[in-house]
Amino acid sequence: MADGVLHARVQQNYLRDVPQMLTLRYLLCVTLLALVCIQYSEAWPWSWSRGGHTITGDVRGIPGVTRSWIARIRWGWRFARRGDTQQSCSQLAKAVVTREQWGAVAARQELAINGRAEELFVWHTGPNTCNAAGLSAVECQSCLREQSCTEKVVKALQDADFKGGKDDIKYNFLIGQDGVIYEGRGWDVIGQHTIGKNSKSIGVALIGDFSKIEPSQASQDALNSLIVCGKESDKLATGAQMTTGAQMAGKAFYNLLVRCNGLCVEN
Template sequence: MKVNSILGIRSNFPFQEFEAKLVSPGKMLTLRYLLCVTFLALVCIQYSEAWLWSWSRGAHTITGDVRGVPGVTRSWSARVRWTWRFSRRGDLLQSCSQLAKAVVTREQWGAVAARHELAINGIAEELFVWHTGPSTCNAAGLSATECQSCLREQSCTEQVVKALQDADLKGGKDDIKYNFLIGQDGVIYEGRGWDVIGQHTVGRNSKSIGIALIGDFSTTEPSQASQDAMNSLIVCGKESDKLTKEAQMTTGPQMAGKAFYNLLVRCNGLCVEN
């Protein structure tokens, strides 16, 4: 006579043989697979917007010559390394939407119409980083002392951006040469934007974006706010398919200013506050 120890019922029914047939090794394996698939499906439903590429500072790699850039024979290229981050994708998209609304548009800073515009064909594949350089203050008609204090105020920085456009037009450009400019207070200014070819790097403009930090960083480093703003701009550019995920950040000591360039080397990319 068989005894079912769990139910405590006396019976002649061969429970152990029945259980062995009901839950055979093959069926148990299938059951485990089904449970795993169900769990993964629930996770995907719960976090359908969770898997996203997040910015991480990439290792520098030496690239070839940047032709057409005076004084630059070699450039450092920060290859962006992307890592998975378990966070709601909607959070990043919302942040990018807020960033886009915060960008000072051409109309807001008083840009004049471009003489000629040519759209970028497809998605930009390169990213060139510059500083506006020693001529920044001269273009705005400011002394070095006045310029340094000016760059901390948005109203004055807008005047500087306008002066830079005027200087580029007088120099034979079709418009301000950069796609975006960033002030030391972290405010981003629309130059030519994401979709229009710039005139920042000779021979490399057609499939690239040029970003310039406003100021001369030959001997002083840019502010943390400007670096964080550039990081956010790059992340959102990639997330919105304005930049390819593989786009490299390329610069040199004369392009970004020696102090800024050394900072990029020291930080192995942008010194972003997490």
């Protein structure tokens, strides 16, 4: 008799708990569905956003890559207005120094990138940066802190690339040590920066020689913003990799990337 009563009570408790369990599962499903809609629907004013750039040194045929390594810049998930990122990217685009502003000569030939770029190569302009602009090493270091002088350096780099047989300045973008971004070939034109890798990639060069010294924080932040906005504007594929090596970016910059496990970005 007692067993029968106990069994009846257990059954009653189970029956009472089933609707509660179903309600909780229903609420969980609705919540997950709402988050998916927030993430992928342009109609929602808010969105979950997650950042991440992969850096890899495992690229065959690129000089200076001595070992394979993969690092990732990580952000946590954050709840933010979709328009906030779009607004910051719009501001970044307006701040970019255009070809006309730095006095670029028209390209000999332009070939359009077909679709979104799948990779972004990072370089430094290297030890010949100062020589190309006719500056001594001492003059160059102080010069690269001033936008007016950096524009002259960018123009000199274009002239050097023309003399070297290129159709234009070889990079898609260049970044000064003050964090100012200069338009090279831009997002939509194939560059001539990385042999065998140009057709589906973007080449970005930090202006200066970073074999022995590290690039400024401002230039790293600008590079990070450029990558984020490239993905936001669909110029870069969502999973686009950022690729570099010790010779490409300079040993000091490369070591900095290894030490920071990616760009040392100030959030």
